[in-house]
């Protein structure tokens with residue numbers, strides 16, 4: 001197996017708000033290996049973006065704060081280094097594509113200049129070399145007539161093209177890790193597929209690792225190696241993509257899988273949706289946060305948070321009393 005590049009241990013991030021302390025990321029642990037594509041999946045508001053902003057220490061303080069845990073990148077804790085060290089990692093070794101590409105591009109700067117700036121900053125290229133490389137990258141991500149279009153401004157590009165520019169900027173510095181936060185939700189289905197293919201092929205070529213954030217399990221199934229399912233600030237199930245689809249364990253994961261439209265299901269089958277809605281992270285009830293929506297809930301689920309139970313080979317694990325040993329679940 002490839003070496004571990006990133007190790008997140010017991011990460012906690014909270015926001016102090018007038019409604020109380022929001023536990024947006026609550027005791028999250030996972031590892032990312034070289035070349036691995038990891039999907040972080042869950043409903044809106046479950047803490048996906050906050051997890052990844054925490055990795056780069058981009059949480060707005062206040063109201064936010066990382067209140068615990070360790071983030072080891074190549075063995076070094078990113079939470080203890082000073083701001084300057086983290087700045088070098090950010091955009092260099094770990095690059096991020098943000099949820100909304102329009103807010104991340106400068107509307108007043110030509111596309112080619114924006115890519116070139118990133119190259120000058122992170123790879124120390126001269127201006128001329130950087131501009132040439134920018135045009136080359138636009139071609140590589142499939143922008144038609146790339147040399148001429150390099151002189152366009154962001155608003156002259158379509159949503160899908162802007163998203164590809166963001167990817168080009170992110171990968172221009174040969175990052176070890178690419179974090180892609182919902183890179184395709186605003187795009188139509190064919191463009192989505194192209195963007196995912198692009199990320200997949202790049203990860204293959206450069207042995208780049210990818211963290212792919214999405215609320216749609218169907219979208220990432222084809223490109224991920226591993227999936228972490230998040231619910232209410234916690235990872236409730238971790239598995240290789242094959243295991244997850246073949247044998248989902250957590251009732252929430254099962255619900256997510258049943259909500260994916262399937263071509264082979266026939267038109268008469270109604271699409272399932274998980275009843276209820278996600279809990280308020282500022283006032284979580286005791287026990288498992290999924291309990292009010294769970295049809296398998298037992299008495300203990302309302303009292304205590306289930307521990308993370310490992311099953312089989314890593315990364316297979318689940319946080320559910322059905323599988324915790326000694327409580328009537330699996331031994």
Ligand SMILES: Nc1ncnc2c1ncn2[C@@H]1O[C@H](COP(=O)(O)OP(=O)(O)OP(=O)(O)O)[C@@H](O)[C@H]1O
Pocket residue numbers: 015017022024042043044045046047048049050051060063064215281
């Ligand atoms: N600046 C902030 N102040 C207060 N609460 C915040 C702030 N940013 C995020 N949160 C809260 O943290 C929780 C997790 O938010 P996050 O953005 O990580 O969700 P997400 O899983 O990325 O959702 P989506 O799929 O909608 O992007 C939410 O309850 C959100 O309200």
Ligand SMILES: [Mg+2]
Pocket residue numbers: 048049050099181
């Ligand atoms: Mg988000």
